[in-house]
Amino acid sequence: MRKTLLITGSRKGLGRFLAESFLDRGWRVWGCSRSEPGWARDGYRHFSCDVADSGAVRSMVRQAEKESGGLYALVNNAGIASMNAMLLTPSATARRIMETNALGTFNLMQEVAKGMCRRKEGRVVNVSSIAAALDLEGEALYAASKSAVESLTRVAAREFGGHGVTVNAVGPTAIDTDLVRGVPDEKLRQLMERQAIPRAGQPEDLLNAVEFFLRPESDFISGQVLYLGGVT
Amino acid sequence: MLITREQILAVICDCVRRLGEEVGSDVLARPGEDTPLMGENSGVDSIALVSLIVEIESRLSEEFEMDLVLADDRAMSSARSPFRRVGILTDHVLELVRERSE
Numbered sequence: 537m538r539k540t541l542l543i544t545g546s547r548k549g550l551g552r553f554l555a556e557s558f559l560d561r562g563w564r565v566w567g568c569s570r571s572e573p574g575w576a577r578d579g580y581r582h583f584s585c586d587v588a589d590s591g592a593v594r595s596m597v598r599q600a601e602k603e604s605g606g607l608y609a610l611v612n613n614a615g616i617a618s619m620n621a622m623l624l625t626p627s628a629t630a631r632r633i634m635e636t637n638a639l640g641t642f643n644l645m646q647e648v649a650k651g652m653c654r655r656k657e658g659r660v661v662n663v664s665s666i667a668a669a670l671d672l673e674g675e676a677l678y679a680a681s682k683s684a685v686e687s688l689t690r691v692a693a694r695e696f697g698g699h700g701v702t703v704n705a706v707g708p709t710a711i712d713t714d715l716v717r718g719v720p721d722e723k724l725r726q727l728m729e730r731q732a733i734p735r736a737g738q739p740e741d742l743l744n745a746v747e748f749f750l751r752p753e754s755d756f757i758s759g760q761v762l763y764l765g766g767v768t
Numbered sequence: 769m770l771i772t773r774e775q776i777l778a779v780i781c782d783c784v785r786r787l788g789e790e791v792g793s794d795v796l797a798r799p800g801e802d803t804p805l806m807g808e809n810s811g812v813d814s815i816a817l818v819s820l821i822v823e824i825e826s827r828l829s830e831e832f833e834m835d836l837v838l839a840d841d842r843a844m845s846s847a848r849s850p851f852r853r854v855g856i857l858t859d860h861v862l863e864l865v866r867e868r869s870e
Contacts, residue, residue, distance in 0.1 A: 654823065
């Protein structure tokens with residue numbers, strides 16, 4: 537029986553790449569973003585949903601659960617970033633980043649884990665970032681929100697572990713998407729030099745890590761944050 | 769769709785009964801209005817209570833097509849928890865249903 541994955545932020549970039557990769561691998565994929573995706577495929581179902589809106593998330597997940605017969609996996613990929621020096625970060629920007637990245641991850645885990653815990657089976661992968669590990673200057677709220685995602689990952693792993701649900705996180709390096717488009721090349725080069733493996737990250741690198749955590753054989757791995765590029 | 773207190777009580781009791789069978793509790797396996805859901809004598813620990821609440825929410829959604837959040841801000845901040853006994857929880861759910869219908 538085909539397993540069902542819910543992935544947030546699937547309209548473009550890494551979210552779309554992951555969604556299409558899992559469709560290629562025979563999964564049924566439910567995706568969401570604040571606006572329409574602009575792409576469609578057999579086996580893919582899209583919801584318009586702001587992950588920071590707990591009511592909208594609740595409605596989406598309950599509908600997804602009903603239509604799919606039960607979500608096996610969740611990938612919390614939806615996230616936003618804004619490069620600002622701390623002294624110049626508008627409060628509305630700060631709030632929006634925390635709400636989307638951290639609260640959005642919490643909202644999805646809360647709703648999806650209800651069904652997973654009932655069924656005693658599930659996989660959750662949250663997308664963090666090396667920004668959290670490296671305390672990147674100019675990314676205070678983004679790094680803080682991803683640190684929150686990592687803490688939520690560890691606590692959720694403990695709360696859901698007894699119910700057959702694993703919760704892990706992947707911290708990608710900078711990968712060429714809209715999220716890093718505004719980052720100067722020199723900054724990206726400096727960032728790469730802080731990696732043990734000094735090359736640009738590729739979407740396939742993230743896919744590899746997400747697939748590992750979703751495997752049935754990974755049922756004894758939980759509460760972990762896996763950074764790419766050899767970052768520690 | 770008019771939902772009666774009896775219908776809500778039936779759903780809650782069924783969920784409590786299943787929990788009772790799962791944990792091997794005679795008290796929970798034969799639930800009634802006065803069956804405790806919290807406290808030392810209830811046989812329901814904090815993890816089981818969370819599971820029970822989630823199960824009741826799911827059943828209410830399936831049977832009455834109504835998505836309710838039982839552990840809302842009001843319930844969690846209340847000085848007297850609505851989850852103390854089956855009957856009190858039933859009244860709490862009925863209140864939520866009425867508010868939703870208005």
